[in-house]
Amino acid sequence: MICLAIGAGILAAVAIRKAHRYRRYGYGGGCGMHGGYYGHGPYGWHGGGGGRWPLYAALRHIDASPAQERAIINEVDQLKDKLRGAKGNMKDARGDLAAAVRGPVLDDAALGAVLGRVDGATAEARGAVVDALRNIHGLLDDKQREQLADLLDKGMWRRGGSPYRV
Secondary structure: OHHHHHHHHHHHHHHHHHHHHHHHOOOOOOOHHHOOOOOOOOOOOOOOOOOOHHHHHHHHHOOOOHHHHHHHHHHHHHHHHHHHHHHHHHHHHHHHHHHHHHOOOOOHHHHHHHHHHHHHHHHHHHHHHHHHHHHHHHHOOHHHHHHHHHHHHHOOOOOOOOOOOO
8 A cells, every 4th residue: 555655656756857858848728819829920039039029029010021031031131141240250359358368567569460350350240230121121112111210219118027127
């Protein structure tokens, strides 16, 4: 009889642990309409859209067509790739900066090279942002541009936020 009770206790513990794990990773229950702790779909909290929920919310707000959505998402993805490349160039400059600072006297030539790399990466990032904005601007009609400008001007998340936020 004791063996049966111990076995039932072990099975109950395993079942509770599996149920907790099942719920934790967003397979059910949890946050009401979001379908679990991690949410589902493009508007999910953490895992649903790969961090794209602000983009999808803005596209929904300006009532973008499916073709516009695909083109804008493509532009944003290209921009992210270009910015990632510029960030990689900045990380490469860290070693040069460390070498310039490491000596007993600041090496002006090495520091100039580092600042040149920083300026190049900044110019690359700026050009990528301007190109993406220009292309997205061309995809939108006048009403959508006005709605997007209002979102940028007023702030998309400021309307019903916490009274403790500025």
